Amino acid sequence: MQNTIDVVVAFYNEDLTWLMTPIHTGVLADYVVLYCKGPNDPPKYIADRCKRVVKLPNVGREGHTYLHHIINNWDSLADNTVFFQGKVDDHSTYMEPIEKYVKNQQMFFGRMFGTTDLHKPIQHFGIWLEKLQDGRLRKARDHASPQQWIEQVWKITIPTNTVCPVVWGANFAVHKSYIHRIKKECYEQAYQYLNDHVDPEEGHFQERTWAILFTH
Numbered sequence: 001m002q003n004t005i006d007v008v009v010a011f012y013n014e015d016l017t018w019l020m021t022p023i024h025t026g027v028l029a030d031y032v033v034l035y036c037k038g039p040n041d042p043p044k045y046i047a048d049r050c051k052r053v054v055k056l057p058n059v060g061r062e063g064h065t066y067l068h069h070i071i072n073n074w075d076s077l078a079d080n081t082v083f084f085q086g087k088v089d090d091h092s093t094y095m096e097p098i099e100k101y102v103k104n105q106q107m108f109f110g111r112m113f114g115t116t117d118l119h120k121p122i123q124h125f126g127i128w129l130e131k132l133q134d135g136r137l138r139k140a141r142d143h144a145s146p147q148q149w150i151e152q153v154w155k156i157t158i159p160t161n162t163v164c165p166v167v168w169g170a171n172f173a174v175h176k177s178y179i180h181r182i183k184k185e186c187y188e189q190a191y192q193y194l195n196d197h198v199d200p201e202e203g204h205f206q207e208r209t210w211a212i213l214f215t216h
Contacts, residue, residue: 005102006051006078007031010065012038012058014086016046021098028098031082035065060194061203062170067191074184077176080104083210084171095171104173109211114163119147122204131199140201141193149205153190154182156216165211178214 009019009032019029029049034042037058047053056068062085070077082101089095096110121144124132131137143149147158158164193202 003079003105005031005080005082006033006069007082007084007102008066008069009034009084009086010062011036011042011086013040016042016086018088018098019046019049023099023102028102031102033069035068037065058198059196059200060191061199061207063203063206064191064194066170067187067194067206070179071184071187071191077179080173080175081179082173085169088169088171090169095169101171101173104175106175107178107214108173109165109167110169110171112165112167112211115166115208116161116163118150118158118164118208119145119160121145122201128204132201136199138197138200140205143202143205146205146208149202150209150212153193154186154209154213156212158212165215166208167211168207170207170210172210172214174214182213 007028009016011034019027019032021028023031027049029046030051032050034047034050034053035056036042036053037056041047042053056065060067062083066083069081082104084101088098096108101108101110124137128137132139140149143152147160150156150158190202190206194200194206
């Protein structure tokens with residue numbers, strides 16, 4: 001029996017023409033569950049090709065969208081799920097061709113790199129520092145660093161100065177067996193931290209968590 005595939009896309013107001021990329025016998029949109037968090041609807045010719053189009057409040061960055069999908073489809077997840085931001089090439093340096101994610105049979109994160117800085121507070125810069133200073137980025141409520149977030153929310157121990165895999169851009173593919181290795185309650189706890197602000201700092205923690213979550 002052929003493995004089933006869902007492509008989850010967190011959409012705000014980005015150009016979605018890349019969803020018409022040829023995949024297998026159709027286009028990428030044929031596999032897409034499109035979560036819309038912006039004021040405008042997606043183009044009809046794209047929405048009509050998608051499996052589902054779901055409206056969500058604009059909170060929690062893409063991590064909120066991914067967690068929403070996992071939690072609300074816990075017992076009916078596709079064999080493989082691909083998670084993409086609406087601006088799929090936002091971190092193009094670390095992006096592989098889209099086809100590689102869709103062909104995934106277990107896990108695929110594209111180009112990852114290691115970091116030993118998870119135990120430190122995030123050193124925001126540029127637009128993110130400006131947002132933090134003027135309140136558009138909400139400071140994390142209960143966790144001072146990604147390491148604390150990973151250990152307290154996801155129950156994964158990260159020794160200080162350990163090099164951990166990180167994937168920027170939050171574009172990855174994962175088999176449902178890896179998703180289910182983590183208790184649903186952990187996903188639900190993370191979701192609650194991302195559910196009350198457009199740009200909570202916990203969303204930045206979560207972007208640094210995905211590769212660790214499924215490879216620990």
